[in-house]
């Protein structure tokens with residue numbers, strides 16, 4: 001089966017499983033898991049921050065970060081279709097009593113700076129308002145790498161109003177590889193960054209939140225409250241460390257495969273292609289129902305998640321030969 005629905009579907013490799021099995025472990029709630037401690041230090045160093053915290057998921061890392069930055073009754077500004085607003089169950093509002101202030105965003109993940117500026121509320125004396133405390137960005141966004149000058153301008157705007165800035169960097173690794181910049185450069189200027197180890201990298205579980213020593217100490221309190229205090233978590237952290245060391249550089253293969261897929265699809269009549277954007281390609285079918293295309297591909301052992309604009313994602317478990325098989329199946333399905 002070739003599964004193009006998501007890069008979260010990657011399987012741990014044999015080598016990764018061996019490293020997990022051999023990992024030294026301890027009780028991480030006591031701070032005594034050497035493999036978790038090593039992953040936190042390694043990742044925070046790599047991203048240029050003083051401290052890091054392992055979390056079970058990107059959702060948990062983002063939520064702990066937002067809750068560490070904001071008090072009850074504060075608000076965070078966030079893109080209308082950003083993961084930290086639309087796809088995390090409203091956790092900051094439900095569990096943190098933190099109001100989201102969604103801002104319209106472009107398909108490239110960019111919010112208009114004037115719209116951000118207009119939405120910021122920083123008058124503590126005005127007790128009508130929640131207090132804007134945090135701005136959240138996402139990089140990559142739907143596979144798109146945020147322009148560096150936009151990131152710098154958004155950070156500067158937020159800071160000029162006394163806000164802090166968090167990056168949902170679930171796919172920061174893709175942004176770094178695609179732009180030829182280091183992970184630390186992509187993470188520069190943020191007060192906290194979450195990165196995922198389970199998106200395209202093969203790790204079964206895990207994210208790391210990085211920030212200042214004080215912020216991470218606060219995030220650890222929330223992680224415990226959220227049920228994320230783990231015991232012998234080194235088995236998971238070992239996979240995460242392996243994923244960063246062995247599977248980040250090879251994301252360029254996924255990007256090349258996405259480019260091959262986009263080119264091949266654009267040559268098929270009736271297919272409108274948007275992308276490639278790092279490891280993602282978006283397609284619309286003219287004159288064919290997406291669900292029918294999905295069913296035909298499934299009969300050729302290829303999984304897609306049909307939508308008006310169908311997202312196809314290349315990852316660790318999709319080879320260049322697989323891409324060619326996918327193209328042949330699309331040609332046959334759309335004939």
Ligand SMILES: Cc1ncc(COP(=O)(O)O)c(C=O)c1O
Pocket residue numbers: 008056057058059060083084138168170171196198207
């Ligand atoms: C951009 C982005 N941020 C955060 C997350 C959340 O990660 P998790 O599924 O590990 O909670 C995802 C998940 O796909 C994501 O795409």
